Amino acid sequence: DWDARLRLRSRDELGRLGHSINGLAASLQRYRDSRRTFFSNISHELRTPVTYLQGYAKVLNDGLVNTDEEKKQSLSIIYQESVRLEQLIHDLFDLAKMEEGQLSLAIEPVDLKEVAQTAAQKVMIKAEQKNIGLHVELPDHMPHLLGDRGRMEQILLNLLENAIRYTENGRVSVQLIDQKKTAVMTVSDTGIGIPEDELPYIFERFYRVEKSRARQYGGTGLGLSIVKTYVEMQDGTIQVTSRRGKGTTFTLRFPYKKHRGKENTPS
Ligand code: ADP
Numbered sequence: 001d002w003d004a005r006l007r008l009r010s011r012d013e014l015g016r017l018g019h020s021i022n023g024l025a026a027s028l029q030r031y032r033d034s035r036r037t038f039f040s041n042i043s044h045e046l047r048t049p050v051t052y053l054q055g056y057a058k059v060l061n062d063g064l065v066n067t068d069e070e071k072k073q074s075l076s077i078i079y080q081e082s083v084r085l086e087q088l089i090h091d092l093f094d095l096a097k098m099e100e101g102q103l104s105l106a107i108e109p110v111d112l113k114e115v116a117q118t119a120a121q122k123v124m125i126k127a128e129q130k131n132i133g134l135h136v137e138l139p140d141h142m143p144h145l146l147g148d149r150g151r152m153e154q155i156l157l158n159l160l161e162n163a164i165r166y167t168e169n170g171r172v173s174v175q176l177i178d179q180k181k182t183a184v185m186t187v188s189d190t191g192i193g194i195p196e197d198e199l200p201y202i203f204e205r206f207y208r209v210e211k212s213r214a215r216q217y218g219g220t221g222l223g224l225s226i227v228k229t230y231v232e233m234q235d236g237t238i239q240v241t242s243r244r245g246k247g248t249t250f251t252l253r254f255p256y257k258k259h260r261g262k263e264n265t266p267s
Pocket of ligand 1: 206207
């Protein structure tokens, strides 16, 4: 009976439509929830350093600090927290641009060896201050990669800064490997490591392993989420392995792809 079959079909379709509307409503709700969490995280993260700045500035201003040592300590906290605030504003600015999809890439042939050396040079002082040996291992030959040089450097800087931040008296190394179709980049350290059950979350915005250890080490909880976005915008992948108390390794892979008809430029 055609009539009955048609009715059945439209009931099916109605059912499916209802189902997808429910799905849509659920994802809209998830989006709203994640935005709400995001903004409450931002305001919390911004307020914390400001509270420290105000508190210590007030204590100094009211003459409540007696010894030179205490004064030095207070000023040091004010300095550290202002650095944190600056970092946070910088990261948020990048994040805002990502949200608006305004983050465009300047694609060009990139010499990863040069990028690795430059990034390592920039963090050298931080490593020395913590008595960390910083090693750069490069192959003799590495084809140029089509990517965004500035973003590549930012990726490496974020990973190296983390490696140094979460390591004491150990070793941090950045290594490049040329694997035919892929450029492989690793950043490893012999630092405190990340508990295995927390590994799936570290690329999330504002996620920080053990809140209590977070303040001690500084940082914003945004670094890795920015790294992941930059990596994926350049068709790369990022993986992490870690052992508590032993160290952490981040492995990045970028295809030497052809871009807009351009050939890879050999170095
Ligand atoms: P943060 O600014 O707090 O370092 P990230 O997004 O860069 O934020 O990293 C998220 C969290 O992952 C950090 O809070 C830290 O606990 C952990 N983490 C990142 N890199 C390392 C590392 N090399 N060694 C140990 N823990 C790390």
